[in-house]
Amino acid sequence: xxxxxxxxxxxxxxxxxxxxxxxxxxxxxxxxxxxxxxxxxxxxxxxxxxxxxxxxxxxxxxxxxxxxxxxxxxxxxxxxxxxxxxxxxxxxxxxxxxxxxxxxxxxxxxxxxxxxxx
Amino acid sequence: xxxxxxxxxxxxxxxxxxxxxxxxxxxxxxxxxxxxxxxxxxxxxxxxxxxxxxxxxxxxxxxxxxxxxxxxxxxxxxxxxxxxxxxxxxxxxxxxxxxxxxxxxxxxxxxxxx
Numbered sequence: 516x517x518x519x520x521x522x523x524x525x526x527x528x529x530x531x532x533x534x535x536x537x538x539x540x541x542x543x544x545x546x547x548x549x550x551x552x553x554x555x556x557x558x559x560x561x562x563x564x565x566x567x568x569x570x571x572x573x574x575x576x577x578x579x580x581x582x583x584x585x586x587x588x589x590x591x592x593x594x595x596x597x598x599x600x601x602x603x604x605x606x607x608x609x610x611x612x613x614x615x616x617x618x619x620x621x622x623x624x625x626x627x628x629x630x631x632x633x
Numbered sequence: 634x635x636x637x638x639x640x641x642x643x644x645x646x647x648x649x650x651x652x653x654x655x656x657x658x659x660x661x662x663x664x665x666x667x668x669x670x671x672x673x674x675x676x677x678x679x680x681x682x683x684x685x686x687x688x689x690x691x692x693x694x695x696x697x698x699x700x701x702x703x704x705x706x707x708x709x710x711x712x713x714x715x716x717x718x719x720x721x722x723x724x725x726x727x728x729x730x731x732x733x734x735x736x737x738x739x740x741x742x743x744x745x746x747x
Contacts, residue, residue: 521676547733558723558739559677564732572732608676612733620665620684620727622735626676 517543519611521625528599529633536594536628538609544589545611549622550582553606565592589614599632606630635660637726639738646714647746654709654741656724665727666707667735668698670720677723683707694718714745 518541528534538548547566551559563584565571571584581603583595592611596603606629610622637658646652658664665684669677681692688700698709707724724738 549734556742558737561734564734606674610677610735620729620733621667621679621682622727623679624669624677627674629674 517611517613517623519609519623519625521607521609521628523628524626525629525631527631527633530600531598533595533597534599534630536596536607536609536630538592538594538611538625540590540611540623543611544614545592546589546614547612548586548592549610549612550584550592550594551608551610553608553627559608562594596630599630601632604630604632635726635728635736637724637736637738639722639724639741641741642739643742643744645744645746648716649713652711652714652718652743652745654722654724654743656707656709656738658705658707658724658726658736660726660728660736662729664707665729666698666700667725667727668692668696668707668709669723669725671723671740672720680709680722714743716745716747719743719745 520539522537550562553559562577563571563573565584565586567586567589573579586592608627610624667682668680680696681690683690683700691697696711722741725735728734
C-alpha cells in the first residue's frame, strides 16, 4: 500500500527556535500533500494544502509566515515551525494523495510528529 | 456548509457485543466517505472507504460500514468488539473537486470493556 513517513516522530525544542518536519511518500508520487494539526482529544485541523512546485494554500487563520511549507519534489514536503512558542506544541500529521490516479480522493496519512516547545 | 457529524464523543461497549459508531454528513454531490482509527500518539490508520457500489463496505479488522444515502449516514459497525478496538475513530468525507480536502468529524472515542 501507499506509505507515508514523517521525520522526526517527536521533537523537543526551546522557545524561539525553528523546527522542520519532513513528510515523505515512500512508494508513490504525491500530487498533493496536506498538513494537519491535532490538539489533545480533538479532531484534525487542516493547516495547508501543498502541491509540488507551487506555493502552499493555507487555511483561514493559519499564519503562513509561522508555518512555512515547502513541497520541493513529488515525494517530499516539509513544514517548518518558525520561532516556535509553547502554544505551537501539538501533534502534526501529514497526508498525501497519489499522483497519476484519476479521481484519487483518498489521502494516505503519516504517523505524525509530536512537537513540544519548552 | 459542508460538514461531518459524529454525534457521540464516546461509545462504551462490552467485549463481544456489537458496536456502532455513528457518522452523518452534509455535502454537495456524491460523497466519498472514509473511516480511520487513531491510537494514542499515532497517525491515522485507514479502516474502510465508500466510493461507489454496494452500500455495505467491509474493511480492516472486521469493521464494516453502511452507506445510507437517504439518511446521509455512514455508520461504522463491528459484530463483536474487542478490547483492542478501543481507540479514537474518525469519519471523513473527501471533497470531489478543487482541493480534494477532507472534512473530518470530531471523532468518537470507543471504549471496549472487558
